[in-house]
Amino acid sequence: MIKVEGLTRKYGDFVAVDDVSFTCQPGRVTGFLGPNGAGKSTTMRVMVGLTPPSSGQVTIGGLRYQDIPNPARHVGVLLDASAQHGGRTGREVLALGARTMGLPASRVDEMLALVSLTPSEAKRRIRNYSLGMKQRLGIAHALLGDPKVLILDEPANGLDPAGIRWMRGLLKGYADRGGTVLLSSHLLHEVEQIADEMILIGRGRIVAQGTRQSLLDGHAGQKQTLVTSLDNAALAAALAGKGVAVEPAGNGLRVSTTTDQVGRAAIEAQVVLTDLRDGGGGLEELFLELTADTQREAPASLAAPTPEGTIS
Template identity: 80%
Template sequence: MIQVEGLTRTYGGFTAVDDISFVAQPGRVTGFLGPNGAGKTTTMRVMVGLTPPSRGRVTIGGHVYHDIPNPGRHVGVLLDASAQHAGRSGREILTIGARTMGLPDARVDEMLALVSLSPEESKRRLRNYSLGMKQRLGIAHALLGDPSVLILDEPANGLDPAGIRWMRGLLKGYADRGGTVLLSSHLLHEVEMIADEMILIGRGKIVAQGDKKTLLDRGGAPSTLVTSLDNGALAAALQGKGIPLVAAGEGLKVEAPAVEVGRTALEAGIVLTDLRFGGAGLEELFLELTSDTQREGHIEGASA
């Protein structure tokens, strides 16, 4: 478990993280979401002892990171996939990590296979890796010590769609086995599919947190996308119940839960060909709550 209590980090007169508190629970994926420069990376750096807090504290399993013996066996970290010696090969980087943690060299082969880096790729120097390969190597290094907690900052950067899908499956499986996952991203869709809890941060402050349903309830009425064999008749049936709707693509966007739309279609004898959660609600809520941070020139490295 990761517990953040009243965490604040200032740089001179600038406050990068402003009195935030949250908990990432075992067995769950917690999405840490916010625009570039929102304070995500600073928070994670404090978690793993790279940046001291100005106030407050972060504990992992009840301990400050510096007090955890052999921390790589308990906490897997990926903050910057390029933060390794560029002249070392992927295998060398993992081997050094394994020996530092007191692990057998066989663990290196297990991790290389897990992240689908071939023997030939593992012998290449890091400087010759693509960003996606660096991300895979970074994930392998984070998992090397079989930790109970994972802290990952933008792990999907550079991965192709297949790689992102692989990563989601990997992290979901890890959480299902009881692990704690804190997953940072400035792109909502990267984590929306797997996150059990979501924390939205903007300008160093938490603007919303909770599970997907809770956040959508805060954002107002849910929306559903629906297509049928007779959209006109379906629209009339829904409007007869006073349910707002608008045309959307080949179907309708309805301001009601999917179950209500389906029930109305059944009562009217209308065959549905597509029925899904609207999906834009959470993104719209996210943009609304962090609207004052959505501007050009706001760079994560400058104020993260």
């Protein structure tokens, strides 16, 4: 288990991480999400003893990282896939790691096979690796000691779609076997598909945390539903009769109520539905809303010109 308590890290007057607290549980993947510069990497560096905290603490299994005997056997870390010596081969990197951890040489071949680096790729100098190959090697090194905890910073960078799917399956299987995974990213859609818990950070502070559904439920505004039917006019009339706001949306309707209420109204009006879905913006909209003051780009609704050509 990873436990972060009141963590703050300052650089002069700049506060990179501001009183951050959260817990990552065994058997679960925790997504650590935020825009670039939000404080994710700084938090992870403090976790593994590379950056001292200004206040607060992080413990892993009840100990600070620097107090764990042979820590790489207990905590697998990938913070920068490009940090390895470019003149070494992939196999040499893993062999040195195995020797340092007191592992048998056979563990190197196991990890190379696990991350699908071929024998010829393993003999290649890292300076000649693609970013995706460096990520695979970094994941292999993190898993080398068969740790109980994984701390990974942006591990999907450089992976192609097949590689991202492979990584999702690998980390989900690791958590299913009881491992603790902390996975940072600014790629919301990728983390959303694998994370059991999500922590959203902006400007060094936690702005929300919980499961996907609890985050959406906790920040729900007016419910919106998109619906298409064989008789949109009849459905709109039935909904309006119940006092529900309805407006055209493409080939269907946008309705200011929940999907189940729309379904019930359709049954009562004997209207066949051909499409019914939640019309809310989902987690991405919530993420952008909660971290709006950290975004370089203005929301599209603010940036788009009005028909008169002015900014609304």
